[in-house]
Amino acid sequence: MHEFVTVSSDGERVYAYSGGHLTALDMDTGRVLWTNGLPGYGYGLGTICFPGDASAMNEVVRVAAAAAAEQLGQAAAAGSASAA
Numbered sequence: 001m002h003e004f005v006t007v008s009s010d011g012e013r014v015y016a017y018s019g020g021h022l023t024a025l026d027m028d029t030g031r032v033l034w035t036n037g038l039p040g041y042g043y044g045l046g047t048i049c050f051p052g053d054a055s056a057m058n059e060v061v062r063v064a065a066a067a068a069a070e071q072l073g074q075a076a077a078a079g080s081a082s083a084a
Helices: 054-083
Strands: 006-009 013-018 021-026 032-036
Touching: none
Parallel strands: none
Antiparallel strands: 006 013, 013 021, 021 032
């Protein structure tokens, strides 16, 4: 199983979500500021968004979609090769 990490920044902190936990890090030092286990919200993929940050999020979504499409293409190619 693959573990995905969702990352975003507000210009001062970097926020990372993975495995049901949201963590804030200092952007300059990388020091963990806080972690929240988000009890009751599950362990699936998370989305981090900030008000007024639509253009940055659009770029993140575009890059993530391209990466997902590439991974799917590689998986399909590997499946075809093993079936032959």
